[in-house]
Amino acid sequence: MSQLAVASTPTVRQFFRRSAFWIGAAVFVLAASLVLVVVNGGGQSVDSGALSITNAGPGGSKALAEVLRQQGVSVSAATTLDEAVAAARDGSSAGPGTGTGTGTGTGTTLVVYDPNGYLPTDRQTELVGVSDRLVLIDPGVFELGDLAPGVGAAGSVDASAPLTAGCSLPAAQRAETITAAGSTYRVTGAGQISSSGCFESYGDAYSVVRVTEAGHPVTVVGSTEVFDNEHIVDAGNAALALGVLGEGSRVVWYVASAADVTADGAPSLGQLTPDWVTPLILLLIAVFVAAAVWRGRRLGPVVVENLPVIVRGSETVDGRARLYARSGARSRALDALRIGTLSRLAGLLGLPRRASVDDIVAAVGEATGQKADGIAATLLRTVPSSEAQLVELSTRLTELENAVRLALGRPATPASPRHTSAPTPPPPNEGIR
């Protein structure tokens, strides 16, 4: 009976015991991050919207909102039209069409700011009459047409010097001067009862216009500098902003957002697909994971084996050939070929080991009947000046060797010596060089 084999795979208990530290560490990190998130109150994202009342940056309006709150005015933000309308209706003391005046300290002021034109033009009229007072900040042409038909755009102004009020609007008078870079407006509507333009930059172009539409006062302010954190402290900006917005007890601060854009056209692909498509895709992911585990799980560890280094024996010959070729060592290469040929010729012709090259040339001439001069040129004298000549000379060496073999009645191609033993072919003759 054989013994139970030792398992190298840990059991579940061993696995948890061995990795207790890491499991503990992971749990600790998770718990710590959870605690941090709870303490920080759920990770507020930084608001960077223009004239947003929660944005404390230079472009926001948090300063103004905070001051208004200190003065007892409740300020609430709205990011969509529906929100804004609902918020304004909630606190509005006057229903549509019943507005009778501007009693100080009561009523709702709706501030509308839509720098990117998100507000759909066909829904702008929903804002009319929902609040006691309407303040439009830098409105566009369509916005004006719907919400303040008596006011027209009059181009933009880039005033370097502050503008003076020059009108009867109390808030403007208190402010005296403002920095008014932005849009300007003029009063066009005929028959306006109490319209006034303030901060005139040039003929009839005003930065602040107050008209009354449908019984409610509408204030159009062309400059965003009056409200933003960076410029509100300049000139009389703060006085104007607080004066315009502080008339009521509530302010609904509506900055239009992308959520206001209404989609139209054919229903999207998502609306057309049936409900079960998403669960089916999730199931496919689960199938993929299961298949990955099925095919990817190894049956035991990889077996390792030390393999021998493979060194090809002809590597040195190849390396030397490349060295010759790269450095263009023609005469050195030819020397090697010539010495090899000479020693083989000497062996073929039965010359002694110490035979000089002249003896070999003479013997070759005798055997083949060729001229000694040509043989000597091939075997000794010609210096290769180009690689083409080197190839040609090496071919001539082969031919010469074959000619000698033929003359001696041996096979034309040299049979490669399978093995050599004594007596040996003559070693390279030192006298040849």
Add this chain to the structure above:
Amino acid sequence: MAVSGRFVLLVALGAVPIVLFGQLYGLALPALGWWLALVVVLGIVDLIAAGSPRALALERALPARVRLGETTAGELYLTNTGRRPVNGTVRDAWQPSAGALTTRFAVRVPRGERRMVTVVLRPFRRGERRVEEVGIRSFGPLGLWARQATLRAPGRIRVLPPFTSRKHLPSRLARLRELDGRTSIMIRGQGTEFDSLREYVRGDDVRSIDWRATARHNDVVVRTWRPERDRRVVIVIDSGRTSAARIDNEPRLDTAFEAALLLSALATRAGDRVDVIAYDRRVRARVKGATGAALLSGLVDALAPVDPELLETDWAAIPAQVRQVTNQRALVVLLTSLETPGSSRGLLAVLPQLTQRHLVLVASVTDPETFARVSRRSDREETYTAAAAERALLDVARVAAAARQQGADVVTGAPADLPPAVADRYLALKAAGRL
């Protein structure tokens, strides 16, 4: 833990309830949740019901040795000592070069019973081939999830050098018998050792007539001679750096093993005593004082695990190694490589020490590819290669000449030809009575 393809299929089948419930009742997402919960529960149940792979007791029956190129079979016995049957896959994790045809087997071992798995091995590398572990995957009755464990069950098999050159042995033994004087008594000089006296037969060399014995007998009596016996042959295999080079897809070292095996087989039949040392900077293998069949089996066993070491061979220590083996005059066969004067300097330096006392034979493998390259000269590249090959041959010739000058004998040959060439050289030396 592992999952099966059946489990993957089961998960994929969840598409049916999802589409059905989604289309009919709009409950696609709950259907997905319930289906996943169902398959996971089924898997867990299956896992719990599976037999424990750890409850298997393993036993191996392996042949101790196999010749390279031959096929053998190893047996693995699995005994189930657990409470539930083990039903799954077994992987016998042999090293790749052990050449196992299949390593995975489907097994079904009922409780308390034993099953055998046969692994067919055809090793393709010489040396020790090992197996350390057995992986077992045990599926539950549903075949969805499996328990898996790797158990230690070490085993080893020694892969011996192939000794392919033994095909040359019969012809060499025939030559040896001729030398022995049994068949060709007519030729005098087949040895120098006095063997026996016998009657003169017509045709015998008259110079071998022993006149004193003839005087004692009434007949003419001749002396017969036989080659020397009980000589020492010391084979030194160089297992250093240069022996790693592959020539004709065979490392130099393997060729050296072949030559050593053939020469040992021949020399031990001829009545000589053979000692073999594989050496680079220390002794890698040594066989001393064995004869006959014991010598050959001891030799293949000792040489099997020897691999080329990436070290420069310490030739200076070789004479001392030879002296340890014998103080008598011996035939020292150095199986090494003669390549360039630079790499053979160490060998050439110690040759005089060896040749002073012993008869030295240096055997070296040459690359037939080099000879072929010398005669290929059609373009520029090939001409340069031919020049380099020619240079290499000149280097070999120069080293061989230097070795001869030191008094050593040199045999070179292609991998297939070197072993018989060394054997022939040995026979020639024996015939000449130079041993």
